[in-house]
Amino acid sequence: MNILISGASVAGPALAYWLRRHGHTPTVVEPARQVRDGGYAVDFRGEALDVLDRMGLLEQVRALDTHMGDAAMVDGDGNRYATLPAVIFAGDLEILKGDLTRILYEATRDDVEYVFGDSIASLEQDETGVRVTFARGEPRMFDLVVGADGLHSRTRELVFGPEEPFLRHLGIYTAIFNLDNYLGLENTGRLYTVPGKAANIFSARDNTEARAALHFVSDPLDYDRRDVEQHRRIVAEHFAGEGWEVPRLLKEMMSAEDFYFDANAQIVMDRWSEGRVVLLGDAGYCSGPTSGRGTSQALIGAYILAGELAEAGGDHAAAFTAYERQMRGYVTEHQQVGREGAERFFMDPPT
Ligand SMILES: Cc1cc2nc3c(=O)[nH]c(=O)nc-3n(C[C@H](O)[C@H](O)[C@H](O)COP(=O)(O)OP(=O)(O)OC[C@H]3O[C@@H](n4cnc5c(N)ncnc54)[C@H](O)[C@@H]3O)c2cc1C
Incomplete structure (x- = not known):
């Protein structure tokens, strides 16, 4: 299938990788002129490391580990009054988000079409496919469209409407x-x-x-x-x-x-697909920075979505249903972690 992916950060390139492995033809569109370097640090926990390993990328990611040690909580004079263990904020492995994106991009760029400097302008679907118009490029037809375009997803807006009802501050x-x-x-x-x-x-x-x-x-x-x-x-x-x-x-x-x-x-939705369009990563189920799980969700969601599409042998509706069923509990748990993390985010200063 020809599959358009909107967003070249974590979820998008990871999905492109798995779709290629299953014999599909992904195209990734990203408004930035090139992959975004640098950025903040993101960490991985648990199963996401297995996914990176299955992609053959774990060693490359480990090589860019920030190796962050414990941090000091300081008062107004810069004096340490408590120590914050690295495992709390750096997880099992921490890397700059831009470094992760670059690794995923390099692993896919040779056999995936990347279109930088463009974005989806409109989507129109029927039983044969999705007609997509772009801000710059010519209109094209795709079998499926995946919104991997983050918290403020344009794909979500085009298909499900404005973000307000889905956004939990x-x-x-x-x-x-x-x-x-x-x-x-x-x-x-x-x-x-x-x-x-x-x-x-x-x-x-x-x-x-x-x-x-x-x-x-x-x-x-x-x-x-x-x-x-x-x-x-x-x-x-x-x-x-x-x-x-x-x-x-x-x-x-x-x-x-x-x-x-x-x-x-957070993005809270009761379904992540509509016809031939499906949401992936933060676009569909952002759990918030305080969950520390968003990158893992993006990687695991990509793996599961591509796996279900392969399993369903072309029946995208069955694949999307199975993807939602597999991801729902995992996401709900992380969103709870994100909410609790936000509640206790501001640790008490010394008295
Ligand atoms: C401050 C902060 C700290 C975080 N720390 C952690 C952490 O420690 N651990 C962790 O696991 N997660 C962390 N996260 C969350 C993590 O960054 C995200 O969950 C993860 O990047 C989600 O990946 P994604 O690919 O779904 O979306 P994003 O990384 O948001 O990428 C979306 C992509 O879509 C592109 N895009 C936007 N609009 C369009 C459009 N119209 N068309 C096409 N493309 C578009 C963007 O340019 C971007 O490339 C943190 C997030 C923040 C904000």
């Missing part, structure tokens, strides 16, 4: 950005917490750089998701007047090139 906003490792951290991090806010810095890329994160509690905010300068201002306003390294971090944030800002949120 976890009450936290997060900004993450690159900066020099000016504290000289060696495979470790520093975390500073005040009620409802947390700032942290971790070393990255063999201590040659650092990543900072600023988290704050908030009800849903009204802002333009594409206006990065507005995002920086929102974060700066929330952290104005805070101590420790926060003033320096805010200054670094204002000019950081690799800057991420979003709500911590």
